[in-house]
Amino acid sequence: MSGWLEGRRALVVGGGSGIGRAVVDAFRTEGARVAVLELDPGKSARLTAEAPDVPVTVGDATTPGANRAAVDAAVEAFGGLDILVNCVGVFDFYRGVGELDAETADAAFDDMFRINVKSHLLSVQAALPHLRASRGCVLLTESTSAYYPGRGGVLYVSSKFAVRGLVTALAHELAPAVRVNGVAPGGTLGTDLRGLPGLGLGDRRLDDTPGRAGDLAARTPLGVALTGGDHAWSYVFLASERARGITGGSVHPDGGMAVAAPRRERDA
Ligand SMILES: NC(=O)c1ccc[n+]([C@@H]2O[C@H](COP(=O)([O-])OP(=O)(O)OC[C@H]3O[C@@H](n4cnc5c(N)ncnc54)[C@H](O)[C@@H]3O)[C@@H](O)[C@H]2O)c1
Numbered sequence: 404m405s406g407w408l409e410g411r412r413a414l415v416v417g418g419g420s421g422i423g424r425a426v427v428d429a430f431r432t433e434g435a436r437v438a439v440l441e442l443d444p445g446k447s448a449r450l451t452a453e454a455p456d457v458p459v460t461v462g463d464a465t466t467p468g469a470n471r472a473a474v475d476a477a478v479e480a481f482g483g484l485d486i487l488v489n490c491v492g493v494f495d496f497y498r499g500v501g502e503l504d505a506e507t508a509d510a511a512f513d514d515m516f517r518i519n520v521k522s523h524l525l526s527v528q529a530a531l532p533h534l535r536a537s538r539g540c541v542l543l544t545e546s547t548s549a550y551y552p553g554r555g556g557v558l559y560v561s562s563k564f565a566v567r568g569l570v571t572a573l574a575h576e577l578a579p580a581v582r583v584n585g586v587a588p589g590g591t592l593g594t595d596l597r598g599l600p601g602l603g604l605g606d607r608r609l610d611d612t613p614g615r616a617g618d619l620a621a622r623t624p625l626g627v628a629l630t631g632g633d634h635a636w637s638y639v640f641l642a643s644e645r646a647r648g649i650t651g652g653s654v655h656p657d658g659g660m661a662v663a664a665p666r667r668e669r670d671a
Contacts (some may be wrong), residue, residue: 407643409434412537413486414477416464416526419446421594422544423490425631426638427457430488433639436481440464440473440526442491446595464491464522470529484533486642488542491522493599494609498556503602511558511601518599519562523569527583535580540646542638543570545587545653547660554590558599567653574651582650584641588634589657590619623658 413430417423418439424446430437431454438458441447447459458476462469477484495515503511523543534541548555549563567585574583592615598604612618619628627633637654640646655661 405433407433407639407645408486411435411485411642412477412481412483413437413488413642414440414473414484414526414530416440416470416473416487416489416522417442417491417544418488419443419450421490421596422588422591422631422634423488424450425635426488426490427454429632429635429639430486430642431457433643435486435642438473438477438480440469464489464526465517467525467529470526473526474529474533478533483537484530485537485539486542487526487530487534487539488544488638488642489523489526490544491518492544492546492596493518494596494604495556495559495602496598496604496607496609498558498602500557502556507602511599514599514601515558515562516565519559520565520569523566527569527573531577531581535577538580540582540584540642541573541577542641543583543585545570545585547587547589547655547657549585549587549653550655551660570653571651578650582641582646584646584649584651585653586634586637586641587653587655587657588637589623589629589655589660590615591631591634592616592619592628593630619658622663623660624662625658627658629656629658 418427419441440460447461458480460473546563548560549567570585596609598607616628634656
């Protein structure tokens with residue numbers, strides 16, 4: 404299988420590591436030209452070394468200026484834009500409302516929603532004139548936490564429900580010119596997902612959790628622990644012409660969390 408995105412022009416926001424980086428690689432394999440907006444200069448330098456044809460803008464996707472600069476760089480390099488993907492996110496390591504004092508909750512709510520939600524909205528806004536012109540598409544990164552409690556704390560889960568809200572509102576507003584869909588990965592191996600600095604968790608990586616691969620497999624009906632490379636195919640599909648009739652939806656590469664209710668013992 405190859406060529407699903409032949410000739411398409413994409414910008415991946417948060418493409419320096421994890422799921423976003425896997426999307427960059429899969430899109431290029433499928434024939435797309437890809438640009439990236441990434442906050443981390445080290446990840447950006449690594450991407451440039453490994454994929455010199457990818458225009459990388461180093462900047463903060465929670466600001467309009469960085470999103471404009473990345474869109475401009477992509478359009479200058481490719482002559483237009485067909486696909487916007489956003490994979491930016493930060494985690495809260497399951498903090499409950501009862502574990503946050505009022506001042507921490509006040510600041511951490513703003514930070515969580517600025518990074519996880521506003522970055523997605525601003526990237527769409529910056530890309531919109533070009534996506535309208537190309538009748539392109541948007542892919543935002545949700546999570547199982549956009550559908551269920553328990554796999555994040557109160558701030559992460561509510562921010563991911565808000566990303567799901569963006570998918571719904573933007574798909575409604577932008578049809579018929581631009582398709583807007585979500586990808587809702589389950590817990591993922593091999594990413595750099597960090598805790599929110601305002602919660603004192605900025606140096607903590609979810610992927611470093613002891614026993615994570617076994618835990619991920621154990622909690623899903625399919626018994627799988629997935630990587631960014633697994634999820635990237637959902638983005639490829641939704642960005643491709645094969646999905647031309649799909650907007651306002653989500654693909655759930657999560658090992659079957661929707662059917663993870665307690666299971667009946669087999670009859671003896
Ligand atoms: N890791 C998981 O288990 C998991 C599960 C479900 C959903 N997700 C979601 O998938 C997305 C990608 O997460 P990941 O696990 O690949 O983590 P990651 O940290 O490897 O990827 C996020 C990327 O975004 C970059 N970034 C962060 N803030 C930025 C900003 N302000 N501007 C520009 N770039 C910024 C990071 O440097 C990183 O390269 C996130 O939205 C996350 O919530 C992750």
